[in-house]
Amino acid sequence: MKEKLYTIPINDAFAIDCECPICAMRKVLENNAVEFTMGPSYMEDDIRMETDKMGFCAPHMQMLIDQNNKLGLALVLKTHIDKTNKEIDKRMKMPSAGGSLFKKAVSNPLLEYIDGLNHSCYICNRISNTFGRYLHTVVILWKTDEAFRKTYKECKGFCTEHLGDLLKEGEACLSKSQFEEFRKVTTELYLTNMKRMAEDLEWFVNKFDYRYKDEPWKNAKDAIPRAIIKTNGMIELEDEKKKEG
Ligand SMILES: [Zn+2]
Numbered sequence: 001m002k003e004k005l006y007t008i009p010i011n012d013a014f015a016i017d018c019e020c021p022i023c024a025m026r027k028v029l030e031n032n033a034v035e036f037t038m039g040p041s042y043m044e045d046d047i048r049m050e051t052d053k054m055g056f057c058a059p060h061m062q063m064l065i066d067q068n069n070k071l072g073l074a075l076v077l078k079t080h081i082d083k084t085n086k087e088i089d090k091r092m093k094m095p096s097a098g099g100s101l102f103k104k105a106v107s108n109p110l111l112e113y114i115d116g117l118n119h120s121c122y123i124c125n126r127i128s129n130t131f132g133r134y135l136h137t138v139v140i141l142w143k144t145d146e147a148f149r150k151t152y153k154e155c156k157g158f159c160t161e162h163l164g165d166l167l168k169e170g171e172a173c174l175s176k177s178q179f180e181e182f183r184k185v186t187t188e189l190y191l192t193n194m195k196r197m198a199e200d201l202e203w204f205v206n207k208f209d210y211r212y213k214d215e216p217w218k219n220a221k222d223a224i225p226r227a228i229i230k231t232n233g234m235i236e237l238e239d240e241k242k243k244e245g
């Protein structure tokens, strides 16, 4: 069976004029997941069971708050807290396994549960499955589609996290020689654009010097938010302009 490729969202992301098209495609997934979570779906039992179990990480909780659905958020929080209380109460009554008088417990169900919960997020989880398939599609398009290969080469590079993701995916699904080429193209794309970014930041800093006061800003005016996409993937899509205009 031929695997399903997600060519449309990938081409859309690479059409955006931004510092990391992979961040752009992840951001679309994230916005959709947040809207889905605070949309009518929070009243569906199977979805609520998942949000009750997983909860949300802090950045995604902030995005849920920004959706401004106070009733929805209160309901989601209430049943998540009910579930957490139930699980903690159950584990509090369990003995720690494997311990003895001289040895500390090797398993502690209560702490294991708390650690797991503190690292789980319904929205992160929802994004991650599709994101993996998108990443795979990027590499397969690079391998098979001449036009995409050109688009890829002309993009403004990637953030550091997604450089790593691309290289991992490339190594997993390309032949040795194809991967060598992919690695070279991708890493050079990253470095060239990171150097451009460093120059923009340098010019931004210069502009604080009275000697450069009357010089033009060149491309440096928005150097900080663009640099933060490169280092932390913090992208805001509404600020990005479509290449077509
Ligand atoms: Zn990125």
Ligand SMILES: [Zn+2]
Residues within 6 Å of the ligand: 056, 057, 058, 059, 060, 121, 122, 123, 124, 125
């Ligand atoms: Zn999250």
